[in-house]
Amino acid sequence: MWFWSNQTSPGARVSLFYITIGSLIVIWTGVWFWYLWDNPPETGTVYYYSTGALVTGFILLVIGFAVGAIARGSRPADATQAVGGNDVPAPVATVAVPASPVVRPPSPPSLSPAPSAATSAPSPSPVRR
Secondary structure (H helix, E strand, C coil), X not given: CHHHCCCCCHHHHHHHHHHHHHHHHHHHHHHHHHHHHHCCCCCCHHHHHHHHHHHHXXXXXHHHHHHHHHHHHCHHHHHHHHHHCCCCCCCCCCCCCCCCCCCCXXXXXXXXXXXXXXXXXXXXXXXXX
16 A cells, blocks of 8 residues: 555654644534534534544644654655665764964963062262361
């Protein structure tokens, strides 16, 4: 059967199934509501059943669209699996980069106090007059 062949991803097939069933339920529930509009029932119980069927159809549509979005997101993984065919990842090539030498800055000169004017000036000689 062409529907179950391996040409598409399983998520796409499930999505198509949910969308088809949900839309058929919504359409036939609309027909049922139209009939109930023209031929009102004696009790309101039938409206609960029809509303439940309508909500079920909409929920199936939402599930179908959500599964379709998930299947679309997983398409690259399906393509990789079809091409590669194995689960062993390819080895990663690493490139060895030589470490650059560390150049240390020259050490600062020793921090001895700078000579002040009072200590470095020659002692005053007596003034001759």
